[in-house]
Amino acid sequence: MQPYSSQYNDIINQAISKYVSFTTEELSIFNDLLTYKKVPKKTFLLKAGDVCDIEAFIVKGCARTYYLDDKGAEVILQFAVEGWWISDIASFHEQVPSNIFIETLEACEILYLDHNTKETLLEKAPRFERFFRLLVQRNLSVTQNRLINTIAKPAMEKYLDFLKRYPSIPQRVPQHYIASYLGISAEFLSKVRAKLAKQ
Amino acid sequence: MQPYSSQYNDIINQAISKYVSFTTEELSIFNDLLTYKKVPKKTFLLKAGDVCDIEAFIVKGCARTYYLDDKGAEVILQFAVEGWWISDIASFHEQVPSNIFIETLEACEILYLDHNTKETLLEKAPRFERFFRLLVQRNLSVTQNRLINTIAKPAMEKYLDFLKRYPSIPQRVPQHYIASYLGISAEFLSKVRAKLAKQ
DNA sequence: TCAAAACATTGAACTAGGACAAGAATTTAG
DNA sequence: CTAAATTCTTGTCCTAGTTCAATGTTTTGA
Numbered sequence: 001m002q003p004y005s006s007q008y009n010d011i012i013n014q015a016i017s018k019y020v021s022f023t024t025e026e027l028s029i030f031n032d033l034l035t036y037k038k039v040p041k042k043t044f045l046l047k048a049g050d051v052c053d054i055e056a057f058i059v060k061g062c063a064r065t066y067y068l069d070d071k072g073a074e075v076i077l078q079f080a081v082e083g084w085w086i087s088d089i090a091s092f093h094e095q096v097p098s099n100i101f102i103e104t105l106e107a108c109e110i111l112y113l114d115h116n117t118k119e120t121l122l123e124k125a126p127r128f129e130r131f132f133r134l135l136v137q138r139n140l141s142v143t144q145n146r147l148i149n150t151i152a153k154p155a156m157e158k159y160l161d162f163l164k165r166y167p168s169i170p171q172r173v174p175q176h177y178i179a180s181y182l183g184i185s186a187e188f189l190s191k192v193r194a195k196l197a198k199q
Numbered sequence: 200m201q202p203y204s205s206q207y208n209d210i211i212n213q214a215i216s217k218y219v220s221f222t223t224e225e226l227s228i229f230n231d232l233l234t235y236k237k238v239p240k241k242t243f244l245l246k247a248g249d250v251c252d253i254e255a256f257i258v259k260g261c262a263r264t265y266y267l268d269d270k271g272a273e274v275i276l277q278f279a280v281e282g283w284w285i286s287d288i289a290s291f292h293e294q295v296p297s298n299i300f301i302e303t304l305e306a307c308e309i310l311y312l313d314h315n316t317k318e319t320l321l322e323k324a325p326r327f328e329r330f331f332r333l334l335v336q337r338n339l340s341v342t343q344n345r346l347i348n349t350i351a352k353p354a355m356e357k358y359l360d361f362l363k364r365y366p367s368i369p370q371r372v373p374q375h376y377i378a379s380y381l382g383i384s385a386e387f388l389s390k391v392r393a394k395l396a397k398q
Numbered sequence: 399t400c401a402a403a404a405c406a407t408t409g410a411a412c413t414a415g416g417a418c419a420a421g422a423a424t425t426t427a428g
Numbered sequence: 429c430t431a432a433a434t435t436c437t438t439g440t441c442c443t444a445g446t447t448c449a450a451t452g453t454t455t456t457g458a
């Protein structure tokens with residue numbers, strides 16, 4: 001039986017190879033630089049005020065990032081499950097304090113790079129610049145779409161869109177988090193769902 | 200007197216060197232691949248349905264990108280003035296039809312790369328991978344912030360925030376475009392401004 | 399296994415912002 | 429210079445979504 005680390009390397013290697021095709025050597029440099037970590041449920045990987053020092057790939061589990069405004073209201077920025085990356089890229093890259101939280105919602109297993117390690121990776125295997133560019137581009141594209149939906153669509157459409165786009169999430173996260181993601185109140189989401197149910 | 204092209208190269212070279220420091224040779228490869236173009240006011244650089252084939256740096260003028268929903272309502276995604284880049288990155292990169300419009304609001308002068316040229320640039324001077332990654336990261340960070348504001352802040356705060364962040368824009372673009380950017384109606388923005396005026 | 403905590407639903411009262419319409423002001427182009 | 433087009437303002441009425449509060453349901457953990 002192979003150790004868990006190598007088994008997880010296969011998963012992450014396959015995931016990144018969808019964006020860019022790497023040589024065996026590049027992958028091996030990458031794998032050597034990754035750190036594996038188990039994180040319990042409801043644990044913070046980052047708190048607002050701290051500098052984000054991980055760019056993490058989720059092997060198992062589910063997490064969220066959120067912003068907390070002055071009045072204490074949460075805005076959920078992202079849910080991440082198996083196969084997704086999670087970080088605060090601005091804070092990570094400029095090594096400045098973040099203003100978001102990253103919290104596990106289930107027990108997670110992650111593979112991550114810290115800031116120095118990522119720079120080392122980019123030096124030793126510069127093709128990863130391209131990979132990370134494509135990753136951020138995809139993220140931007142998703143965020144832009146979400147902005148459009150948030151501005152232009154009524155609550156019910158937003159919710160139906162969410163179900164279509166992320167069908168696995170509702171089973172895994174509390175409903176009021178989804179409301180926060182959609183930018184509506186938990187109560188109103190409940191009413192939207194009640195309306196949908198009787199159709 | 201030097202030809203305009205070389206004068207504009209200085210401007211763009213200085214702009215990109217804020218992100219990554221390039222060698223003279225890299226800059227010269229870059230400059231040779233750029234195309235200069237004058238574009239009249241109210242001209243489309245991209246229409247929804249077409250594949251986006253420019254990644255443009257604005258040397259002079261002002262443009263906007265917007266999404267047009269099924270009911271004909273516009274959502275403005277970005278204003279761009281001197282020193283900004285404008286494109287639909289998703290469409291450009293995957294060479295698939297875009298669903299946004301890019302339109303000049305003033306007569307513009309731009310320097311741009313098309314898809315092939317950009318790939319050539321990245322081959323000949325791979326350090327540009329890093330530059331474009333940083334550019335997209337910054338864009339993502341701005342978009343995330345805007346999403347948070349859109350969801351969590353009332354109209355007046357959004358407007359004041361906008362004034363603070365982009366003080367030069369209101370002089371240059373019609374007010375109802377700003378309303379669209381903020382995700383509020385033109386009429387309501389007018390009322391917000393009236394309220395502000397009498398304080 | 400059961401008490402406490404977290405989550406979801408429902409209803410009633412309220413409000414931020416939208417839609418529409420009409421007029422005033424400003425810009426544009428011939 | 430002037431007519432047409434675009435933009436901005438203001439008012440009235442309306443609604444999607446909020447807030448608060450009470451109740452029911454599910455999950456958690458000792």
